[in-house]
Structures are given as C-alpha cells and as structure tokens.
Amino acid sequence: SHVVTQAHSVSVAPGQTARITCGGDSIGNIAFHWFQQRPGQAPLLVISNNSDRPSGIPERFSGSNSGNTATLTISRVEAGDEADYYCQIWDAISDHRVFGGGTKLTVL
C-alpha cells in the first residue's frame, strides 16, 4: 500500500503563512485530505479532495496537490491553529485509508 510522509514539525510566527507538505511515491493522481487535531480533541477535516474546504472551515485554510506533493497552506496563522495536522489518502485498489505521520504546527 501507499506510504505518505510528512515533516515532523513546522514553526511559524502569528500572522505569517504556514505550509505543511505531504509526499510519497506513486501518488500523483491521488486526492489528499487534511485533518487538524488539537490536543485532547478528535481530528477535524479541514481540507478534502486536495483543495475543498468543508463548511465552517475558515478561508485561511487552503490545499493544493502537484505531482507527488500535497500542501496544506494556512494563511494569517493564529495561536488557535497550533495543532497536529495529518494528511490522508484513499488507496482505491485496497480500499484502505492511509494517514501521514502528522506534522506539529507550533505558533511562535
């Protein structure tokens, strides 16, 4: 099955832009989904299908996918954005879901 990789951590100052990437081999046409998980809480879908923002998610959150790398971009970062972020894909052949290892976003 596919393996997706994420950087362990990203740090950004308030008001700046955070970019969290997710990559892997042979995943060029696969859709990526992104989850935010604050400490002690269940994950929350923030981006689906590479760039769709579910209802209630601020416009500051956006996503893109180019080649073998997907990117979650958080503009005008706020203290409340500090969380773990996970990318996730669907392996259509096995019907399994696969998560990246997660990236801890620290707001300085």
Place this chain on the structure above:
Amino acid sequence: VQLVESGGGVVQPGRSLRLSCAASGFTFSTSAMHWIRQAPGKGLEWVSLISYDGTNRDYADSVKGRFTISRDNSKKTLYLQVSSLSAEDTAMYYCATDREGGSFDFWGQGTLVTVSS
C-alpha cells in the same frame, strides 16, 4: 451528528473487548463507517471499514484476523470486537463516518483501550 464511543478500558494481554459507537443526527443505515485508532503520543492509524449494509468489511493488516467490525442499523450502532490484544493495541479508538472521496466526515471523541498486565 453525534458519535459516542464506549467499551474501552484496561484489559490484559490476550484478552478481548467489544467497542461500541452510538450514532445519531444522520441516516446511519446509509452511511459506511470506520474505526481509526491513535496510540498515546502517536499518529492516526486507520483500522477498519464497513459498508452501509454490513456486506463489505476491510481491515488494516495490523489487525486482520484479530478484529471484527460489525453494525446494527436498527440500533444505529457500530461495533469493533478486538481480540488477542497486545500492548501495541493500546490506543484511543475513534469511530468516524465515511465521506465520499475516501475520507472521513465526523468523528466521535474516542474510547481508550489500554492493554496491560
């Protein structure tokens, strides 16, 4: 939408548990469902999937043969029978609704399973 997991606890290695997920606020009988787990301080791991009518089920390789997913649409409840438990199965277990496109819409708050002698 509300998903409420229960059934977790401390269990000895080799023993079994049945986890439950009570659903409300949506049409449970037409929704595929998942179990996802998270070991303490670790990342998310997809565990299992069941189709809306229970006819299709699938499992991560790490749990295949030991875990069984099922559902009772009349009770709007999802289950996960976890057996032959080891310390590596210690985790928060979340249930989640399936989202078109291969992701997850709504999550419960989880139930913690601790495998310890």
